[in-house]
Amino acid sequence: MSYFLILSKSHGSRMLSRFQSLREDRRMCDIILEAEGKEFLAHRTLLACSSDYFWSMFQDHTLESGAHTVSLPALTSVGLEQVLDFIYTSWISLSPSTLEDTLEAACYLQITDAVDLCTEYISDSLSLDNCCFFANVAARYGLSEAVADTNRFIARNMSKLLGPNRERSGLLELNIESLQEVLATQEMPGVKETVLLQFALDWLGCNPLPALESNSLLSRVRFSLVPPDELIRLSAQKPALRTPFIHSLVQKALHYHTQGPLQPLVQSVHTSLRATTNRILLVGGGREADRPQTQIQSFDERSRKFHKLSITMPKKLQYQGICVVGNFLFVLGGEVVEVDAENEKTAVMTVSDQVWRYDPRFDRWEEMEPLLQKRAQFSCCVVNGVIYAIGGRGQRGEPALSSVERYDMKAGCWRSGVALPHAVHGQACATIRRGIYISGGIHSNQPESSKELLFLNTHDSDAWERRSAMSIARFGHQMATIKECIYAFLGMYEPFCDIERYDPAQDQWTRLKPLLHDCFCYGLTVTAGGRALMFGGRKWQDGQELCTPDVLEYDPEYDSWKKVCKLPGPLCGTQCAVMTISELIEK
Missing domain, CATH: 3.30.710.10 (Potassium Channel Kv1.1; Chain A)
Structure with a gap:
């Protein structure tokens, strides 16, 4: 049935x-x-x-x-x-x-x-006007989901809630549990830590707490992101900062500010910006060859939007080296370009040994210990927190360099490293774990581009080893590491658009799908998802060099290229770095 x-x-x-x-x-x-x-x-x-x-x-x-x-x-x-x-x-x-x-x-x-x-x-x-009230209600009645949502909203909008023209009575009445969660939040765009510290002290002034609870609240402030003179001033004025526990945190922050060259190696949550999303920085470059600008742009991969940073490079540079250590941007050497004010077609290029360090926490440049030698068109990379400057050339017309130097951050100086077997400039560089690979370039003993690939194990090797050569001779090209393989992209004046992949385990190169058109002097970086992004560059069109605004993406999984967006304008000669920065420094 x-x-x-x-x-x-x-x-x-x-x-x-x-x-x-x-x-x-x-x-x-x-x-x-x-x-x-x-x-x-x-x-x-x-x-x-x-x-x-x-x-x-x-x-x-x-x-x-x-x-x-x-x-x-x-x-x-x-x-x-x-x-x-x-x-x-x-x-x-x-x-x-x-x-x-x-x-x-x-x-x-x-x-x-x-x-x-x-x-x-x-x-x-949730809105700016009711979020603190709702947070208190949700906490009072144990509404865990609403508590989490209101805390996230407050943290995400703290810059507006602390704005100069807003009434802060709601924030000053916020329950302590929510305030502790907000102060512990990693993502808090547009808020200076000094302002956050001052607000926490104001809240304590309206809501007196026992020392233990006050310490627990203030310990969530990142004192190392507060300028030292401000820390000293507030410590003298506010008793809450003079309890033994908080005083020790303030002293650690003040000591961090005295660390100088060592700062990139002593990073912690207390020295990290309140941001979880990295930006791709486009450092330098310009609309035409040999006319670099001092601009720095940021690129948000998710929104595909560009912003100019409020700060610019210390000098107009090209062929410089850049790298990131401890979320500090290092700019090394390169050619300083000085254009004649009366005749813009005339420019003087001088190779530099200067090293600059940019700190996004305080949006400032600092000049560091110079390189041992002046270098341009050299390789720059980081292995285990050590910066390497490899090969390159001095002034135009001078022979290439075979020397290698490494930056000892603990000592704050450059030291000689394992020299190359021959002088080379215009080579590309990539790293895998403790190994450094350099390819191509022009050797001092030959006028044409090279196919050679050299490898150095920085841990226990005292000499560069030769590995299987590329199938294409390249100069002024770039390499990138994606999933334990190295990809070699286009260089200067290559008559074809092929790229190739090197497998270190097999010591073997493989030709891949060519680029849609020739391209050189571009910016290149690898995204967190393992794709390569190519920014701008120059190409040949109708017998002339043309600067392009295109942003191209290479997907190694499908061996495919596509155009994803455009730069605000044509750009060539830029170099890329991936960093965490504050929205406060983006225009």
């Missing part, structure tokens, strides 16, 4: 509608609920089915089971009316003025569906 199990979608709502009609007509009501002197007629059966509180109340053995009127002194009349309307209609009308009364009644009467709707209302209605 067969049968069908069929659900009626209208039966439940129709039954509730009938109950509501009976309540409105005051028919068959067998209980009166009273709050603040106001009475509400209801039906025991429906109340018991909707609430664990009423289910227990109306059991046969309770006093309330036979009572005609039940008083609920813990509830407001507004809250009780709101909850009864929900029981009878499944609808609830919420506003900031009725939220607390409704939550109090729903929690007291154990009507979880109504509590869930209050949670949803808080999460969906």
